[in-house]
Structure formats: structure tokens, C-alpha cells
Amino acid sequence: MRVHALEYHDVMESGQESGFPGRAADSYKLSVTDFEAHLLALADITSEARCSALDLAGPVPAPPVLLTFDDGGCSALTTIAPRLERAGWRGHFFVTTGRLGQPGFLTEAGVRELRSRGHWIGSHSESHPLRMAALTDAELRREWSHSVGRLSDLLGSPVTLASVPGGGFSRRVASTAAAAGIRVLFTSEPEVGVKHHAGVRVIGRFTLRRGDGSIRAARFARGAALARWREWTWWNGKKLAKAIGGPAYLGLRRALMGE
Ligand SMILES: [Zn+2]
Numbered sequence: 001m002r003v004h005a006l007e008y009h010d011v012m013e014s015g016q017e018s019g020f021p022g023r024a025a026d027s028y029k030l031s032v033t034d035f036e037a038h039l040l041a042l043a044d045i046t047s048e049a050r051c052s053a054l055d056l057a058g059p060v061p062a063p064p065v066l067l068t069f070d071d072g073g074c075s076a077l078t079t080i081a082p083r084l085e086r087a088g089w090r091g092h093f094f095v096t097t098g099r100l101g102q103p104g105f106l107t108e109a110g111v112r113e114l115r116s117r118g119h120w121i122g123s124h125s126e127s128h129p130l131r132m133a134a135l136t137d138a139e140l141r142r143e144w145s146h147s148v149g150r151l152s153d154l155l156g157s158p159v160t161l162a163s164v165p166g167g168g169f170s171r172r173v174a175s176t177a178a179a180a181g182i183r184v185l186f187t188s189e190p191e192v193g194v195k196h197h198a199g200v201r202v203i204g205r206f207t208l209r210r211g212d213g214s215i216r217a218a219r220f221a222r223g224a225a226l227a228r229w230r231e232w233t234w235w236n237g238k239k240l241a242k243a244i245g246g247p248a249y250l251g252l253r254r255a256l257m258g259e
Pocket of ligand 1: 070071124128164165166
């Protein structure tokens with residue numbers, strides 16, 4: 001099965017604060033104008049293809065197009081959800097539960113409201129570690145189980161969706177997510193194929209960053225080969241830099257981003 005999943009973060013009105021602060025996080029935040037142009041460019045995606053990650057267990061029209069939003073910033077409710085609804089979409093919102101209720105982030109009531117309006121809620125870990133794969137098994141279990149437990153309690157039903165902070169896949173990240181009840185795990189690996197690990201469907205995504213035009217979103221949604229290949233090259237170059245540099249890479253990134 002192929003899945004075309006798009007990865008967004010916040011969508012910002014001017015002067016609004018939403019999600020994680022800092023230049024690195026800001027580089028993932030779209031303007032309202034750009035996001036509306038993206039939705040317009042996705043208008044020809046059929047309603048059957050706009051399914052949820054939970055529908056992937058059954059027969060779905062190939063290929064489904066999923067819109068996902070990481071971090072749990074407050075723009076999910078104020079800015080993103082109304083525009084998705086007007087355009088006939090529902091989003092997958094992945095919440096960093098340790099930030100719930102903090103300035104710039106969703107509240108518990110906000111998460112419940114998103115769900116009641118038909119959007120899907122998943123975990124984005126408890127504390128948003130930048131390198132999930134570097135955590136011990138015990139730390140990974142804690143990140144997933146605290147986050148999934150809190151979301152399931154506040155929604156009154158089991159939460160089985162998640163996305164990985166930092167986006168990298170590792171077998172331990174997936175198996176500890178599975179132990180916490182996760183059944184669909186989104187990474188940021190730019191892939192359209194679905195992997196299976198420890199009873200979890202692992203789905204890659206194509207990231208849209210600040211300044212990315214609507215053509216790029218439409219190409220990802222269609223699974224255009226050249227756009228996918230470019231993103232794959234970029235992502236794997238970054239992964240290589242992380243593997244060689246490790247903590248030094250993160251220090252350099254923070255220095256360059258002025259954090
Ligand atoms: Zn994140």
C-alpha cells in the first residue's frame with residue numbers, strides 16, 4: 001500500500017505565537033496565506049482519498065492522502081482546523097502532552113474540541129526529545145506511555161496514533177510505541193510505502209516548511225517522483241550529518257539557529 005502523508009506544524013496569523021519558540025521551529029511554521037494556497041492546490045483530491053490513518057486497516061482507495069500536524073501548538077484550533085473544515089478535510093494532530101496548557105500550546109479542552117469536530121488526535125511524545133532514538137528503552141516507554149495515557153484519559157477513548165519528534169524511525173522507538181498502545185506511527189522519513197514493525201504501521205511523511213509553495217504540497221499529495229526523490233536526498237543528507245556529528249550536530253544547529 002502507498003500512503004501520501006503531508007507533515008505540517010503550525011500555521012501562523014501575524015503576531016500569533018504557537019508551538020515551540022526559536023528559529024529552528026519557526027522554519028516549519030507556514031503563513032495563513034501559504035496554507036490556504038496549499039489547501040486550494042489539494043482541492044482535487046477525492047473525498048474517498050481523504051481518509052484517516054485509522055481507516056488504513058481496511059480497503060482504501062489508493063493512494064490515501066493524509067494531512068498531519070505536529071507539536072500541538074494552539075494554531076491547530078484557532079487557525080488550522082477551521083480552514084481544513086471549510087476545505088472538506090480533517091487533520092491528524094499530534095500533541096506534545098507535556099506542553100498542554102502552556103502558552104502557545106493547546107489546552108486539554110482544545111484537544112477535546114478538535115476531536116469533537118472530527119479531527120484525529122495522536123501523541124507526539126510527552127517532552128519532545130529531539131533525538132528519540134538516542135533514549136534508553138525505559139525513557140522511550142515513559143515518553144509514549146505518559147503521553148498516550150494522558151490523551152486517552154482526556155478523550156475518554158484509547159489513542160492509537162502517534163508521530164515521532166524529530167521524525168526518525170528506529171525499531172526501538174516503534175516497539176516502545178506499540179507497547180503503549182500505538183498502532184499507527186508517523187515518521188518524517190520521506191517514503192510512501194508502509195512498514196510494519198511490532199504490530200505498528202509505520203508511515204513516512206513529506207514535510208512542508210515555511211515558504212514552501214502550493215505546487216510542492218500538490219506534488220507530495222500526488223506522490224510525484226522527482227519531488228519525493230529531492231526530499232529523500234535532503235532528509236538522508238541530514239540524517240548522515242546527525243549520525244556523524246551526533247550531539248555536535250544539535251549544538252551546531254542550535255548555534256546556527258541562534259538558540
Ligand atoms: Zn515535533
